[in-house]
Amino acid sequence: MTARSSEGPSDFVLGRASVGSREGGRLRVSLGAMLRDRVRRQIVFALERLVSAGSIPGSGLPRVVVEAPKQADHGDLATNWAMVAAKHVASAKGGASNPRGLAELVAGELRSDPSFERVDVAGPGFINLALSPGFLLDDLKEAASSAGLEVIEDAGHFARPTVETRPLSINVEFVSVNPNGPITIGSGRGAAYGSALCNVLTAAGHRVHREYYINDGVNSEQMRLFAESVRAIVEGRPLPENGYRGDYVSAVAEALRGGPALATTSEYQSASERLMIESQRSDLEAFGVVFDTWFSEQSLHDAGVVEQCLRDLEAKGVADDRPVRTKLNLGKGGKVDSIVREAQTGAVTDEGDAEPAAQSVSGHPPLWLRSTLFGDDMDRVLRRSDGRLTYIASDVAYHRDKFNRPPNADRLITVLGPDHHGYIGRLHAVVAANLIEKPSQSQGELSDWETELYGSASWRDACALARKASDERLEVQIFQLVRFIKDGKPAPMRKRDGNIFALIDLVNEIGRTVCPNGSQAQQNQAGRDVARFFYLMRSHDTTFDFDLDLAERQSDENPVFYVQYAHARICGVLRKAEEAVGAEAVEPAVAELHPKERVLALKVLDLPYEVQRTAEDYSVNRLATYSIDLARSFHAFYDACRVIEPGDKPTTARRLMLCRAAQASLKAALDLLGVSSPERMERASDD
């Protein structure tokens, strides 16, 4: 998050803050949503008083940013405002002003505010704040009476004061593999990431649509080969070259053998696809991933919209069948050095050998998407010379559909695996080609390569504008490779039959190991919890090692259990309190907090902030880190502070409130990750 310098007082002063507003009769303050905003508001009030008194100028002041200091003895929260503001104040007054002096001025004002227990100026000009217990308890009360995720859904409204966000309609497409095999442990990362991302975006107030794009185009090479493999097995013939093999292929063949007779490969294709899609759906569900829409690529062809889209692109001048392909020679930083036009003399077979045009199946030249107009490094084929349409031809229609179909997505997020990295430029070109408008008048010099590629400044600018629009509306998130570690060494990703391990097998294996005496359902839950947490622990943007040895350990070192155990412990305390104290209403003691209580309270109240940031940068792993931190804070508190003290009911009431708040935050964080929050965890008393 960047601190924006402001134009005037209206910005540095409250901005659009609306803390504690009511909307629809529902109190929006929850989970301390933005404890930081409440603090920020108090600081802004102090600054306003200083402005009124003429101590500081009333304009040109920077925005107040509240941050958490790394060192605990630097207080609960801090602001660097004085350091940033010093130069503005100095120039406004035409004299020197040092950050520390300015900080002292503001600190003096803040000391009269009962929200703060202590206000210190430190280092080069930080203002360190220790919050008063009453201030913290107000927020904890809200959090304690909340019910986890339900409340977090309001977090987006709180986000507004700090960052301007408006609720968007977001379509998130993830997993989207061919229906030619089970969901693999590789796709598992995308499944975990995509589903958790959707949870977070929802929590931040957006309307989210979860979508799976079924790559079932009848022209797909892989799908045809898959169908031919299944057919070969059913008909007892040898597999085609590079055909599909493995248990699941036989299983599909077996299932089809029992059904109505199939005559053609395309009948085999649609029948086996249906079976695979059903199996993928059930595997994903076992992994806690559910989609709103399963969108069939083939349905676009069937409806004729792909052909229509191609005609539209030709009319717009971004697709044509001239026998030439443009490539961009890119220099450092993606700058275009020069362009190359390659004459396309004929069709290229699957083996990559060029054939004379006369021998190509149809004799037609291919239809090109001129994606280089939008910065892609080479033009892409939409219709092959044999007349068949490519995958990106469907993508043109698919993206148009995603934008135009209700609820009319404001933004598309597409989650892709590392092998699709090269696809980003193409996708943006596809969207830009859809969005391009007629060029208007424009001026400016054209470079050599621009002259060759665009011919005119107005066309160049129209293409650049379309690409910009595409960048704003489509966000491609690439997740990186996962490496599985077993016995301390990288484990093979493939089984003996050559297929990548299935996600469902990973879930089952972990479940069985971790929960040997559990029921099928318990094992599935445990396997899912561990697998999801591990997938989400690390940034999706980094290759990471999935440590199977650690994942399958049913104990202390396993971070999943560490976090879940904290939740179970809280539930245990609350159950005990029910018996010991009952429903007796006692006002929580507003008194000196134990240091561990304070740390826990601050961590609990940090959740909405974490959710907000995660919804901004899509770094879902942050919530896994947060849940571990929160669990740690709780365990430390639990060990240091007795909660149920029959002789001290006010303190008991306060600590129970803290427990309930911690429970709400912890459960919410786990819910967002798609991991369960057990109310009890019994240690398996064995060996």
Next chain:
RNA sequence: GCCCCGGUAGCUCAGUGGAUAGAGCAGCGGCCUUCUAAGCCGUUUGUCGGAGGUUCGAGUCCUCUCCGGGGCGCCA
């Protein structure tokens, strides 16, 4: 060649332009008559790959560079 990701403690990794860079694991030493010890507390560990730059301040931003992983099809 170009693009993407990474390089932080012995290992796996967090880290929001801020103060003395943090966890977990591994190692060592303590703590259950007490709300669940799947827990807690203490202790050891750093040329943040390297070089410049931007500024009050850089692990974080920019440029260059070295090393590792991945990607560059009329496949998806």
